[in-house]
Amino acid sequence: MLLPLAISSALILFIVLFALFTLVITIVALVDILGNEFKDNDKLIWVLVVIFLGFIGAILYFAMGQQQKLPKT
Numbered sequence: 001m002l003l004p005l006a007i008s009s010a011l012i013l014f015i016v017l018f019a020l021f022t023l024v025i026t027i028v029a030l031v032d033i034l035g036n037e038f039k040d041n042d043k044l045i046w047v048l049v050v051i052f053l054g055f056i057g058a059i060l061y062f063a064m065g066q067q068q069k070l071p072k073t
Contacts, residue, residue, distance in 0.1 A: 022054065022055040022058075025055060025058045026050060026054055026055060026057075028058070028059045029050050029057070029058035029061045030047065030050055030051075030070070033047055033050065033061065033065070034071045035049070036070070037069065037070040038068055038069060038070060042065075042068050046061050049061065
């Protein structure tokens with residue numbers, strides 16, 4: 001049985017909005033990583049984590065990686 005048109009349209013809209021949200025969060029994380037200084041190879045590691053894990057990597061970066069940034073001089 002097919003879903004009613006209103007439900008399937010809402011589901012498609014939700015999926016598209018969630019995909020855009022995850023893309024934006026991932027891009028924001030990458031821009032933040034590349035715009036800041038880290039010690040040793042932390043910057044490369046965070047870029048790879050965000051690229052390979054996508055949304056989950058971005059969430060990990062915002063939860064744990066923010067504390068690893070070096071202060072701006």
